[in-house]
Amino acid sequence: MFGYIIVNKAEMKYKEFDIYHSYYCGLCRKLKEKYGIWGQISINYDMTFVLMLLTGLYEPETVSGTCRCIAHPFEEQGTLSNVITEYVADMNVVLTNFKCQDDWEDEKKLHKYIYGKLLEGKSKKRKDFYTEKVRNINMMMYDLAEAEKENKKDIDTMSGMFGQVMAQIVVCREDEWSENLGRLGFYLGKFIYLLDAYEDIEEDIQKGTYNPLKKKYDNPDFEDECKTILTMMMSECCKEFEKLPILENVEILRNILYSGVWCRYEVVREKRIRQREKTDE
Amino acid sequence: MNDPYRVLELGRDASEEEIKKSYKALSRRYHPDANINNPSKVQAEEKFKEIQAAYTQIMKERTEGYQYNGGSAYGRNSSYGQNSSYGSGSRYGEDSYGGFGGFGGFGGFGGFGGFGGSGQGANTGYEEDSYLRAAGNYIRSGYYKEARTTLDGVEPQDRNARWYYYSAIANSGLGNNVAALEHARRASAMEPGNSDYQDLVKQFESGGSWYTQRQASYGYPTTGSGNICFRLIIANLICNVCCGGSGMCCGGGGFY
Numbered sequence: 001m002f003g004y005i006i007v008n009k010a011e012m013k014y015k016e017f018d019i020y021h022s023y024y025c026g027l028c029r030k031l032k033e034k035y036g037i038w039g040q041i042s043i044n045y046d047m048t049f050v051l052m053l054l055t056g057l058y059e060p061e062t063v064s065g066t067c068r069c070i071a072h073p074f075e076e077q078g079t080l081s082n083v084i085t086e087y088v089a090d091m092n093v094v095l096t097n098f099k100c101q102d103d104w105e106d107e108k109k110l111h112k113y114i115y116g117k118l119l120e121g122k123s124k125k126r127k128d129f130y131t132e133k134v135r136n137i138n139m140m141m142y143d144l145a146e147a148e149k150e151n152k153k154d155i156d157t158m159s160g161m162f163g164q165v166m167a168q169i170v171v172c173r174e175d176e177w178s179e180n181l182g183r184l185g186f187y188l189g190k191f192i193y194l195l196d197a198y199e200d201i202e203e204d205i206q207k208g209t210y211n212p213l214k215k216k217y218d219n220p221d222f223e224d225e226c227k228t229i230l231t232m233m234m235s236e237c238c239k240e241f242e243k244l245p246i247l248e249n250v251e252i253l254r255n256i257l258y259s260g261v262w263c264r265y266e267v268v269r270e271k272r273i274r275q276r277e278k279t280d281e
Numbered sequence: 282m283n284d285p286y287r288v289l290e291l292g293r294d295a296s297e298e299e300i301k302k303s304y305k306a307l308s309r310r311y312h313p314d315a316n317i318n319n320p321s322k323v324q325a326e327e328k329f330k331e332i333q334a335a336y337t338q339i340m341k342e343r344t345e346g347y348q349y350n351g352g353s354a355y356g357r358n359s360s361y362g363q364n365s366s367y368g369s370g371s372r373y374g375e376d377s378y379g380g381f382g383g384f385g386g387f388g389g390f391g392g393f394g395g396f397g398g399s400g401q402g403a404n405t406g407y408e409e410d411s412y413l414r415a416a417g418n419y420i421r422s423g424y425y426k427e428a429r430t431t432l433d434g435v436e437p438q439d440r441n442a443r444w445y446y447y448s449a450i451a452n453s454g455l456g457n458n459v460a461a462l463e464h465a466r467r468a469s470a471m472e473p474g475n476s477d478y479q480d481l482v483k484q485f486e487s488g489g490s491w492y493t494q495r496q497a498s499y500g501y502p503t504t505g506s507g508n509i510c511f512r513l514i515i516a517n518l519i520c521n522v523c524c525g526g527s528g529m530c531c532g533g534g535g536f537y
Contacts (some may be wrong), residue, residue, distance in 0.1 A: 011500035156457035163456070176333055186456060226487065232458055235492035243340040245301040245308075258492070258499040266502050 001162075001197045002044040005188070006251070007252065008259040017058055018078060022064065023049045023055070026081030029067055030089040034117055037073045039089065042096035049256050052096040054172055056246035056253060060084055070138050084172065090118050091169045095141075133168055142164045148210040155194070155229070163189035177244060184240035191233035191261065198226050199268045215255075222270070234261060285335035293381060297343065304336040408436075409517055416447045425454030442471035453485070 007020055027048055043130040055062065062082040069077060097114055104271035118134065119127050144161040152158060166189030197204075197213045204211035218224055238257050244255065289303045309315065311329040316322040402485050412435050419428035428451040435444055445468035453461035462485045469478040 008500060008502050030370070155459045156452070159459075160456060176337075183456075187458075228462075228486075229459055231486070231489045231492060232462065235488040236458060238495070239488070239491055240346050243295070243337075243344055245304050245336065247298070247301055247305065254495075255499055258496040259502060263502045 001192060002046050004192050004195050004261060004264050005046040005256060006260045006263060007045075008257050008263055011259055012252070012255055016249075016255070019080070019249060020048070020052070020252050022080040023079040023085075025069070025077045026065075026068060026079040026085050027089060027092075028069070029079055030081060030085045031092065034086070034089055034120075034132035035093055035114065039093055042092055044092070047088050047092045048252070050091070050170055051084055052249055052253060053095075053170065053184075053241075053246070054084045054088070055082060056248045056250060057177060057244055058084065059248060069266055087172050090130070093118070094137055095165075095169070115223045127171075137165055137168050140168070151210060153212065153215055155212050155216075156190075159190040159193040159233075160186070162193035163187065165189055166192065180240045180243050184237050184244075184245055187233045187240070191230060191237065194226075194230060194233065195265060198230070198265070202272075230265065234258075283331070283335075285338045288331055288335035289339070300336070300339055304332065307332045308336075378456045410439075413443055413447065416451070420447060420450050420454070423454070425451045429455060442475065442478065444468075445471065446481065449481055449485075458485070 007017070009017060012020075024043070024045065028040060028043045031043055060082040062080050065079045065081070066076045067079055068075075075256070093114055115134070119130055122130060124177050140161055144158070144165075145159065147158060163186040167185035170181045170185035170188075194213070197211050201211055201213050201217055203209075205214060205217065213222075213226070216225060219225065234257065241257060286295065289295075289300060289307065291299060291303055295303070308329060311325045311332060313322070313326050313329060316325040319325055360439070412431055416428045416431040419425070419431060428447065431452060432444060432448050440448075445464045449461045449464035449468060452458070452464060462482070464479040465478065465485055469482050472478060
């Protein structure tokens with residue numbers, strides 16, 4: 001369910017893209033350092049957004065560096081990282097850990113390992129905060145998986161569950177911004193969940209797997225309705241974003257929120273239209 | 282409360298960026314952490330709280346401003362006079378998650394003001410039903426969860442336009458914005474002449490147009506083989522397939 005919250009590179013300055021990419025590389029490095037290869041392959045752009053969002057809000061001291069990597073073996077890559085990089089790396093692992101739980105044989109051992117790494121070096125207060133957060137996220141993801149098994153159809157309920165998960169992730173501490181961030185994450189999560197459903201709808205119908213949009217799919221205005229719903233989610237999300245006192249890299253964040261999030265949507269829509277034309281011919 | 286703009290040392294015409302800048306500078310100066318050894322740290326903390334409140338008020342005013350075209354003065358006052366809209370009833374989901382805050386606060390529903398008024402004016406038997414009356418009261422106080430429960434107690438065959446109207450507001454307050462829009466449209470379709478219902482639909486839809494307006498300056502992605510955005514996605518998809526994971530970037534020591 002990742003890869004939706006990205007930049008629209010075409011509308012970006014080179015310098016901005018470099019910054020964005022440096023945060024991405026910083027996160028990737030942190031994942032590798034803390035969780036090894038398992039952590040590293042779980043990296044995604046969506047979490048880079050969360051990282052830059054929280055960095056813009058809290059402006060922690062950020063260190064720049066360089067690294068080489070397997071994806072670009074001949075060039076040195078710039079990295080930017082700070083205390084939030086670690087938080088986001090942890091959250092990234094919590095999310096992907098849950099996703100893969102079914103696949104791993106010695107799931108418990110791994111869970112224990114990850115859990116230990118998560119809490120490493122944290123103060124008592126921070127440990128409690130993390131423990132509760134991880135428990136909440138796991139509980140919500142579990143509930144969501146169960147609701148999908150039960151074939152629940154209410155769009156708000158289903159997407160809202162993932163919204164709650166995202167809210168948990170973006171609220172990295174309890175303070176005056178928790179409420180705004182929580183709502184921002186909630187609607188962003190709803191957006192991600194529904195865009196994912198929108199992308200997979202045909203496949204899910206074919207395979208008979210769960211999809212919350214199935215009921216709407218037969219409506220002649222399915223496309224318009226999906227667009228309206230998705231726009232509504234981003235609109236609510238952005239209303240909260242604009243209330244936050246973010247100045248640093250705000251143009252990159254806005255590029256993502258107002259433009260980048262629609263890249264994948266457009267690719268999917270275009271493909272669908274072309275396929276329909278083909279079948280009509 | 283003092284004029285929030287004066288607290289932030291700004292004029293009323295300050296841009297959003299100026300507001301954020303000024304807030305950041307001032308809150309840094311008066312932040313409790315920065316004043317631990319300050320003999321007048323109590324005053325500093327007071328000042329910090331004042332700055333916080335001023336900022337929150339201005340941002341709320343501005344977001345609701347462009348969202349609801351300014352809204353009526355009445356609606357506005359009622360929406361930030363107090364924090365009651367964040368009250369216990371407005372939490373989304375179960376408290377067992379230890380969720381944060383409610384989704385009730387947000388709308389402020391500029392419309393609420395007008396809505397209270399219309400409730401009095403248009404008391405033409407709609408609210409004879411005690412369920413609807415109770416739901417209306419809950420909504421006016423920001424207790425969306427209670428309103429929802431009350432509304433759900435009405436039998437499906439008894440659900441009239443007013444029911445859908447209240448249901449739309451309650452859903453919106455609970456973060457269920459898809460159902461909110463559906464129910465507002467339903468209310469409006471059942472009673473096309475009612476301007477309250479039409480306004481609510483517009484209110485929900487205008488959130489979208491506010492967004493689209495802002496979107497214009499960031500460029501909407503276009504597809505086509507030459508487009509960079511498109512290529513970035515394709516590259517990601519391919520990468521997913523062959524590396525078994527997305528974007529294996531920045532390998533550490535052992536990788537090269």
